Amino acid sequence: MVATIRLTVPGTLRFRAIAVRVVAEAARLVSGSAQRDPDDPFSNDVRHPFDTAIVSAFMEIFNNIAIHAYQRRGHGTIEIAITPGERDLVIEVRDQGTPFEIDEVAPLPSELDEDSLPEGGMGIHIAKTMLDEMTYEPGPPNRWRLCKRLVANQAAGAGRS
């Protein structure tokens, strides 16, 4: 398996797509999923359940850092270290912004209907639910650690469509 992939980007949403793209490719290294169109390396082609989980969680954490830690001001950096394993992927993310009160995030309603559809506060719930492990240590530097394991029935193309 490849060594840790390291990427440092400014703490702004302008660099989000680049970071997400790198994470998606790292997820493919583990899941073995193929791109729908190999001639379009910048397409948002995320179909395999493993890739879906990793990319969905990472997008929410990046959003959280740019919006809450750096308060949309675009200063500071986001340091990303992605370690693909044989059957798992670990992403460590560090920022120097304002610490986030993760325990204050309200849970989603237990019963969802038309009246209780949420219009916010879903990001951390998505990340936490998609991953096998997610930890956050407030700083600075604030440290996120995201881990997803490949389960047996997801290996090598099981999720291709």
Added chain:
Amino acid sequence: MPTFDVLKTNSETRLTIRGSLDINTAPALAEEIDKIVAHKPGKVAVDLASLDLIDSSGVAALVKLYKGVRGVGGAVSFVGARDQPLAIFKLLRMDKVFNL
């Protein structure tokens, strides 16, 4: 390519969303949603077949559309959700509300 386009016919307003609906693209869609709701449409169909990625900001925009249109007496239908977006709707248990 725009992330979305709107086609109005006599019978419905059709909103097609492509690519990634996320924190960078959702604000423009939210503005369009305001315009759609202001016209008090009877029926809005949202085509998600070309939507590749969605995040919580994108979901929030679609919830805003759903609530807004129903709030003025209209109906919203979502069609074509697949892959990552469908997984997100299921995780949030919105697939049943949106009838996906």
